[in-house]
Amino acid sequence: MSSFDGINPPKFTNNIGGLHPINQVKEFIVNLLKDYGFQEILGPEIESEEYNFDMLNIKKSHPARQMHDTFYIENKLNVLRTHTSPVQIRSMLNSNPPMAFTSAGKVFRKDEDSTHLPMFHQVEGIYIDEEVTFSQLKDLIHKIVHSIFGEDIQIRFRPSYFPFTEPSAEVDILSEKGRWLEILGCGIVNPVVLENCNIDSKKYSGLAFGLGVERIAMLKYEVDDIREFYKSNLDFLSQFK
Amino acid sequence: MKVAYKHLANCIPSRPSIDDISEKLFQLGHEHEVHNEIFDMDLTPNRGDCLSLNGLLRDLAAFYEVDINNDIYSFNINKLDIDFDNRATSDCSHISFLKIEIAEDVRPYKGFLRDYFKDLGHNKNNFFTDVSNYISYETGQPTHCYDALKILNPIILHTLDTKQEFETLLGTNIELEKDSLVFSSNKKIINFAGIMGSKDSACSSDTRSVIVECAYFNPESIIGKSIKYNLKSDASYKFERGTDPLSHETVLRRFLQIVSDHARVESSEIFFKNYQKHIINEIPISVERANKILGTSLNKEEFSDHLKKLGFILKTNKIIVPSYRRDITNENDIAEEIARVIGYNNISSKTFSIPKVENFNQEDSDLESNIKKLLINQGFLEVINNPFVASGKTDSIKVDNPLDSNRQYLRNGLETSLLDNLLYNERRQKDSIKFFEISNIYVKNQEIQNKKVLGIICSGRVGKNYQEFSKKIDIKFLTNLFKEFFPETKIEPYYLSRENLDSKLDNRIVYLEIELDAFKKYDINYFEKLLEPTKLSKDNFIKYKPISEYPSSFRDLSFSVKDVEKYYELQEHLLNYKDELLRETFVFDYFINKKNNEIKIGFRFIFQSNKCTVTEKNVNHVMNAIIESSLQIDSVALPGYK
Numbered sequence: 001m002s003s004f005d006g007i008n009p010p011k012f013t014n015n016i017g018g019l020h021p022i023n024q025v026k027e028f029i030v031n032l033l034k035d036y037g038f039q040e041i042l043g044p045e046i047e048s049e050e051y052n053f054d055m056l057n058i059k060k061s062h063p064a065r066q067m068h069d070t071f072y073i074e075n076k077l078n079v080l081r082t083h084t085s086p087v088q089i090r091s092m093l094n095s096n097p098p099m100a101f102t103s104a105g106k107v108f109r110k111d112e113d114s115t116h117l118p119m120f121h122q123v124e125g126i127y128i129d130e131e132v133t134f135s136q137l138k139d140l141i142h143k144i145v146h147s148i149f150g151e152d153i154q155i156r157f158r159p160s161y162f163p164f165t166e167p168s169a170e171v172d173i174l175s176e177k178g179r180w181l182e183i184l185g186c187g188i189v190n191p192v193v194l195e196n197c198n199i200d201s202k203k204y205s206g207l208a209f210g211l212g213v214e215r216i217a218m219l220k221y222e223v224d225d226i227r228e229f230y231k232s233n234l235d236f237l238s239q240f241k
Numbered sequence: 242m243k244v245a246y247k248h249l250a251n252c253i254p255s256r257p258s259i260d261d262i263s264e265k266l267f268q269l270g271h272e273h274e275v276h277n278e279i280f281d282m283d284l285t286p287n288r289g290d291c292l293s294l295n296g297l298l299r300d301l302a303a304f305y306e307v308d309i310n311n312d313i314y315s316f317n318i319n320k321l322d323i324d325f326d327n328r329a330t331s332d333c334s335h336i337s338f339l340k341i342e343i344a345e346d347v348r349p350y351k352g353f354l355r356d357y358f359k360d361l362g363h364n365k366n367n368f369f370t371d372v373s374n375y376i377s378y379e380t381g382q383p384t385h386c387y388d389a390l391k392i393l394n395p396i397i398l399h400t401l402d403t404k405q406e407f408e409t410l411l412g413t414n415i416e417l418e419k420d421s422l423v424f425s426s427n428k429k430i431i432n433f434a435g436i437m438g439s440k441d442s443a444c445s446s447d448t449r450s451v452i453v454e455c456a457y458f459n460p461e462s463i464i465g466k467s468i469k470y471n472l473k474s475d476a477s478y479k480f481e482r483g484t485d486p487l488s489h490e491t492v493l494r495r496f497l498q499i500v501s502d503h504a505r506v507e508s509s510e511i512f513f514k515n516y517q518k519h520i521i522n523e524i525p526i527s528v529e530r531a532n533k534i535l536g537t538s539l540n541k542e543e544f545s546d547h548l549k550k551l552g553f554i555l556k557t558n559k560i561i562v563p564s565y566r567r568d569i570t571n572e573n574d575i576a577e578e579i580a581r582v583i584g585y586n587n588i589s590s591k592t593f594s595i596p597k598v599e600n601f602n603q604e605d606s607d608l609e610s611n612i613k614k615l616l617i618n619q620g621f622l623e624v625i626n627n628p629f630v631a632s633g634k635t636d637s638i639k640v641d642n643p644l645d646s647n648r649q650y651l652r653n654g655l656e657t658s659l660l661d662n663l664l665y666n667e668r669r670q671k672d673s674i675k676f677f678e679i680s681n682i683y684v685k686n687q688e689i690q691n692k693k694v695l696g697i698i699c700s701g702r703v704g705k706n707y708q709e710f711s712k713k714i715d716i717k718f719l720t721n722l723f724k725e726f727f728p729e730t731k732i733e734p735y736y737l738s739r740e741n742l743d744s745k746l747d748n749r750i751v752y753l754e755i756e757l758d759a760f761k762k763y764d765i766n767y768f769e770k771l772l773e774p775t776k777l778s779k780d781n782f783i784k785y786k787p788i789s790e791y792p793s794s795f796r797d798l799s800f801s802v803k804d805v806e807k808y809y810e811l812q813e814h815l816l817n818y819k820d821e822l823l824r825e826t827f828v829f830d831y832f833i834n835k836k837n838n839e840i841k842i843g844f845r846f847i848f849q850s851n852k853c854t855v856t857e858k859n860v861n862h863v864m865n866a867i868i869e870s871s872l873q874i875d876s877v878a879l880p881g882y883k
Contacts, residue, residue, distance in 0.1 A: 003838065007805050007808070010828035011816065016774070017616060017621040018622055019617065020625050028777040038595065044691060046689055046691075059461075060461055061461040063481070066465045068468050068642075073639065074685070110644060118627060133591065136590075138590040139590040139593060142590055156585075157585035157586055159269065159581045167580050169585055190573060191571060232624040233666065234669070234671050237624070241617075241775050
């Protein structure tokens with residue numbers, strides 16, 4: 001019998017691959033929302049102007065609808081969706097309250113610099129029921145933000161403007177360096193949007209929110225330049241496995 | 242928009258500090274930065290009414306007593322007999338003109354006009370244009386000044402029948418497209434409506450007779466024009482966001498007052514025309530509704546008080562919305578106004594729960610997760626690529642307004658993107674590359690079709706370990722990978738040619754692209770034995786370390802070890818060896834030589850710096866330390882090393 005019988009071979013290192021860091025963050029948030037009771041829904045990345053804008057109360061004069069902000073295709077017949085909200089619109093048209101949906105995926109805007117890309121990822125959520133209030137929205141947002149950034153993180157709400165919510169808010173967290181950083185947008189669903197989806201806005205109200213996945217990933221992983229996520233650099237991607 | 246702290250504070254008798262005003266502006270939803278006592282405002286697009294000193298003061302009135310300057314020309318002004326023809330009343334529903342003639346001398350600027358240029362550092366132009374710019378800053382209403390001697394009646398507002406050349410007051414020549422909204426006089430364009438005036442009709446320092454135009458343009462008639470023609474102006478920014486159609490008389494009287502403060506006015510005449518009745522928004526008073534939206538318990542007094550401070554008029558049963566608040570149309574808007582005054586952060590949270598339901602699409606989601614799990618267990622990394630490519634095929638979808646010509650089509654496959662990913666990493670000396678991507682692909686035949694596809698690209702060594710280091714990736718590697726898990730799925734990878742590629746390597750590139758639907762039949766139990774990929778949890782977010790763009794360098798060492806315990810010790814020592822330049826270590830060779838009673842184990846050390854290219858000397862220095870420390874371990878030898 002050899003003195004080497006039963007010897008353990010060398011450890012396998014670096015053998016396992018990994019999910020893309022953006023998909024890891026996206027899944028993390030979606031799973032969090034599923035735990036709260038949201039149903040995950042999917043939808044097309046090519047959308048009509050009707051679903052991407054009109055149904056969401058985004059008027060023709062809104063800057064987001066301009067050629068410098070939105071990618072149009074087929075001679076302006078359709079757009080690359082600028083948010084995942086149209087997925088929610090489609091589901092709202094086919095369901096009755098109470099309902100809670102989350103949609104996540106790629107979205108497209110005509111923008112490109114160290115903090116913006118023409119393609120990025122969003123996770124959105126909407127909850128429609130009787131007497132949904134801004135106070136409840138605040139509770140939900142606190143839960144989400146604390147789950148991502150920890151219980152000790154300081155949060156503030158600021159009034160903002162989204163045509164599909166009213167009141168609308170942007171939410172900031174206080175960084176370790178003492179700067180307020182914007183992390184998500186939210187609000188009470190505009191009654192116009194409910195009516196567009198054949199939901200009685202006198203009886204029902206809703207809350208909605210949306211997070212930019214890259215934004216959360218940049219803050220959590222401390223990546224300064226959003227473009228790093230999409231260079232497909234093996235040394236970069238290997239760090240997240 | 243920039244607003245001086247001093248100008249705001251001058252209108253607030255309590256003289257709040259700059260920090261206090263800043264805090265209140267944030268509470269109201271008006272984002273800004275402060276530099277040298279100047280607020281650089283970044284207002285939301287629905288608040289065009291706040292694009293002025295007075296606009297911000299109207300909102301700050303929610304917190305302070307404010308004293309907005311209303312020093313307007315209060316004397317009678319004669320009617321201006323102007324031959325104006327509005328052929329575009331749907332684009333411009335309200336318009337006014339003020340004609341002023343002054344005597345020769347203009348006195349040095351004083352009061353608000355002086356402070357505007359001094360405190361904000363704006364360049365002066367000529368007297369009337371300077372007053373116009375100040376009026377826009379103070380009231381939010383853009384006005385346009387024509388030198389009265391340079392234009393002839395009639396003035397016509399119309400849309401162009403054909404393309405026409407236009408020279409802006411900045412001297413830029415542009416060709417305005419058909420349907421552009423313009424003011425014309427004597428068959429020449431004198432103003433690209435709402436955007437910029439012409440050079441020919443502009444005022445100069447010699448102008449003593451001016452026609453001031455004050456208009457309300459439908460935002461939809463203006464939006465996008467300034468960007469399209471690269472003619473950014475304060476006026477277009479404001480008209481795009483909406484101005485107050487009922488403010489014209491006040492604005493023009495204010496204009497005349499400032500002119501008369503600086504020059505002797507010889508004559509003044511005014512013209513007003515409304516082509517549509519402005520509809521005042523009225524919203525029912527419902528404190529209960531506001532409380533239901535916000536989750537608050539306000540009483541009627543608090544409700545009324547908050548709204549009155551913001552300029553709303555409360556009648557018995559209804560709220561009259563000021564004409565400058567075009568954004569207020571329903572009870573939710575009213576609730577937001579209340580919330581802004583209370584402060585969003587002062588509204589308390591209320592816990593609630595959503596009834597749980599079964600999730601849709603679970604089957605599709607499980608399939609995708611299992612495919613990812615399978616690939617990750619074989620060392621594949623997931624990539625995400627953007628969908629824009631330079632060229633398309635007959636079924637490709639073209640983007641109407643691409644970012645550039647290299648991104649004018651939507652990709653109809655993943656091969657080009659994944660090949661780019663592979664070459665990018667080969668150029669960075671990577672010799673084992675295994676990537677996959679799952680993405681939706683859109684093509685157009687009769688109609689738009691969508692399919693979800695898996696793309697895999699791999700090349701080089703199978704793995705960075707002693708079993709796979711010498712094996713090269715080939716087609717069999719990929720087919721075997723799927724065989725066990727998806728025996729019924731036809732897997733047909735192929736080699737990509739290196740011809741015409743910017744690459745000096747000769748490793749074969751294996752590529753596979755397959756629709757996810759092809760994997761529908763499989764046994765989920767097979768996947769249970771696989772390792773779960775790393776997934777995020779609350780506490781395991783890693784901190785990213787910046788990657789190096791400098792070249793790497795490697796060294797191999799092959800040790801001989803006689804004692805099993807020392808073999809473990811050597812591994813532990815070298816796989817955990819730390820040095821600033823040492824990026825990666827792995828075992829690339831291992832076998833037991835029973836004849837010589839020794840274990841042969843080979844390590845590869847990869848060096849790379851984030852600051853510079855690593856030198857031979859740097860690497861040797863670390864290697865010597867590694868060798869010396871390794872040889873300290875009993876029974877460890879480095880054959881051939883002296």
